[in-house]
Amino acid sequence: MADRVSSYWIYQRPVNDMMTLQANLNRTQEQLSTGKKLLSPSDDPVGAARVLQLDQEIALLNQYERNITLLDSRLEAEESVLNGITSTIQRVRELTVQAGNAAVYSTSERIAIGEEISQRVKEMYDLMNSKDGGGEYIFSGFAGDQQPFVKNPGGGYSYQGDEGVRFLQISRSITIASSDSGKDAFLDVDANVPSFFTSASSENRGNPPAVISAGITVDQEALNDFFPENAVITFNNELDVDPPGPNYTIRQKSDGRPVDTFENVPYTPGAAIQFKGMNVNVTGKPYPGDKFVIETSPKQGLLVTTEKLEYALNNFSDAPEFSDAYDEAIFNTLENLDAALEKVALVRARIGSRLNTTETTMNQHADNKLAAQDIRSSIRDLDYAEAISRLQLEEFVLQASQQTFAKVTSQSLFDFIR
Numbered sequence: 001m002a003d004r005v006s007s008y009w010i011y012q013r014p015v016n017d018m019m020t021l022q023a024n025l026n027r028t029q030e031q032l033s034t035g036k037k038l039l040s041p042s043d044d045p046v047g048a049a050r051v052l053q054l055d056q057e058i059a060l061l062n063q064y065e066r067n068i069t070l071l072d073s074r075l076e077a078e079e080s081v082l083n084g085i086t087s088t089i090q091r092v093r094e095l096t097v098q099a100g101n102a103a104v105y106s107t108s109e110r111i112a113i114g115e116e117i118s119q120r121v122k123e124m125y126d127l128m129n130s131k132d133g134g135g136e137y138i139f140s141g142f143a144g145d146q147q148p149f150v151k152n153p154g155g156g157y158s159y160q161g162d163e164g165v166r167f168l169q170i171s172r173s174i175t176i177a178s179s180d181s182g183k184d185a186f187l188d189v190d191a192n193v194p195s196f197f198t199s200a201s202s203e204n205r206g207n208p209p210a211v212i213s214a215g216i217t218v219d220q221e222a223l224n225d226f227f228p229e230n231a232v233i234t235f236n237n238e239l240d241v242d243p244p245g246p247n248y249t250i251r252q253k254s255d256g257r258p259v260d261t262f263e264n265v266p267y268t269p270g271a272a273i274q275f276k277g278m279n280v281n282v283t284g285k286p287y288p289g290d291k292f293v294i295e296t297s298p299k300q301g302l303l304v305t306t307e308k309l310e311y312a313l314n315n316f317s318d319a320p321e322f323s324d325a326y327d328e329a330i331f332n333t334l335e336n337l338d339a340a341l342e343k344v345a346l347v348r349a350r351i352g353s354r355l356n357t358t359e360t361t362m363n364q365h366a367d368n369k370l371a372a373q374d375i376r377s378s379i380r381d382l383d384y385a386e387a388i389s390r391l392q393l394e395e396f397v398l399q400a401s402q403q404t405f406a407k408v409t410s411q412s413l414f415d416f417i418r
Contacts, residue, residue, distance in 0.1 A: 014404075032388070047379045054376040061369045067168045068358045068365075074178045075358075078138050079351045081130045082185075086344055088124050092117055092306060093337045099313055100330035114313035121306045125149060125157075128182060128303075139182030141165065148182040149303070154200020154292065155212040157303045159183055170361050176354050185347045191300035192335035193220055194227040195308075196278055201291040210284030212292040214307030216316065217332070218325040222277030226296060231259055233273065233282065233292040240264050246286070250275055253293070279325070281315075305336040 099113045128149045131137055136144030142164030150158050159182055166178045198212045212233075217223050230253035238244045241264050250262035250273075262275055270283045282292060312329035 051376055051379050054372050054379075057372050058369055058376070061365045061372070064170050064365055065362060065369075068170050068362050071168045071170065071176060071178050072355065072358055074132050074138070075351050075355055077130070077132045078179065079348060079355075081127050081138060082344055082348050082351070085124055085127050086341065086348075088120050088127070089302070089337055089341050089344070092120050092309070093334065093341075095120075096309060096330060096333050096337065099309075100327075100334075110313055114310055117306060117310055117313070121303065121310070124306070125151070125303065128186060137161070138179060139185060141179070141181040141183075149186075152200055153209045153211070154204055156197060156199045156214065156307070157301070158199065159187055170358060171365070174357065174361060176357060177350075180347050180350070185344065186303070186340070187301040188299055189301060189305075189336065189340050189343050191298060192332060192339070193217075194224055194296055194298055195300045195304075195332070195336075196223070196294055196296045197301070197304045198280055199293050199295075201293065204290040205287040206285055206290050207287075208284060210282055210286035210290060210292075213281040213283075214304060214311050215278055215280035215294070216308055216311050216325060216329050217277055218274060218279045219277030220328065223296065224277075226276040226278075227298075228296055229254060230296060231276070231294045233280075233294070235267065235286040235288055235290045236264060237288045241266065248273075248282075248286075253295075300336050302340045305333060305340065309333045 095113050095117050099110050128139060129137060129147055130139075137146065137148050140146050140148040140161035143161050146160050148159060148161035150160055152158055161182050163181045163183050165181060167175045168178045169175045195217065196215065198215055200209065200212055204210070232251050232253050233248050234251065235246065235248045238246060241247045246267040247264045248262075248267050249264060250259040251257060252259060259275055267282070267286070269285070270281055273280050273282065278294060280292075280294065286292075308329065312326055312333070316323055316326035316329065
């Protein structure tokens with residue numbers, strides 16, 4: 001029995017085939033326009049999953065590279081600032097050596113040296129308050145919007161940052177510090193002998209506020225005996241003395257007991273206040289209740305060192321021959337400047353180590369990213385030569401199918417009756 005072919009089959013089957021051929025042709029054309037072999041996960045589920053994994057890996061490497069770029073920028077800015085501070089310290093050291101030469105420099109010349117040192121201190125102060133490219137203070141720790149070093153109205157400097165250190169992750173296993181706190185770099189400097197620094201209470205009510213000097217050590221043995229105790233100079237009611245007048249009492253900070261005979265001592269603005277081997281001055285008109293703190297310490301910040309040098313030049317260089325206190329101040333300044341230089345050099349060395357690590361890691365990321373991109377390309381990207389050949393073949397087959405369909409459907413049974 002002969003098979004029968006219905007008219008539906010004659011029309012529908014070729015149409016279906018041509019639609020499939022057209023879909024294949026369209027897909028090839030889309031591949032050529034996008035340059036991608038995988039247009040949807042269904043094309044190759046395993047390959048698509050692998051491409052997604054590689055995309056995530058490349059994105060992570062890109063983020064690490066951006067972190068390294070940011071880190072390098074911050075570290076290079078910090079290194080540049082520290083380089084400037086190093087140059088300034090070296091110049092202050094040269095001036096200190098000159099100021100210690102009694103045979104060459106007169107009192108007026110030493111005061112002139114002190115004026116240049118004062119300008120250098122301002123230069124250091126500005127450098128310590130430097131900002132990075134993002135507008136944040138470099139040496140403030142986590143408090144990037146807070147100026148780290150502030151000159152107190154009552155004398156001295158205070159550090160208003162924190163000890164935090166910011167870190168950036170530059171690889172899966174490497175996290176590097178992007179900054180150093182100002183406290184670590186410029187305050188925690190070991191002094192060659194116990195020293196002290198001064199500050200005014202933030203609650204002082206004098207207007208304008210009275211100012212306490214950085215002071216100088218005049219008897220190191222007496223200071224050593226007093227260390228590690230601290231002292232507070234408190235100005236009393238004028239009626240506490242007879243005749244009434246400004247007066248102050250010096251007490252130990254730990255227990256509030258008066259130091260030696262320094263109780264209700266008459267106050268003369270600018271006159272030396274000398275006790276326990278320390279010499280300071282309070283100038284201005286302190287208000288009753290105003291307090292000034294003197295803290296002994298085995299460390300001496302860079303700004304305190306230069307303040308004490310200025311104080312020595314302005315107050316202990318009057319005589320043709322140097323006093324013992326002046327000689328000791330020059331010697332201690334040189335020792336402490338060397339310690340500050342060593343501390344800054346240590347911080348710079350850490351920065352150099354970090355920059356070396358970022359350079360090596362960046363190179364590793366570049367190699368890993370290139371390898372991941374090559375693998376992704378082999379899975380996802382199109383072979384243009386093969387795709388163009390396939391497109392031409394699909395176009396040819398589709399055209400042949402269309403021509404055949406047109407010819408077949410144009411015939412009828414009457415074409416075969418003779």
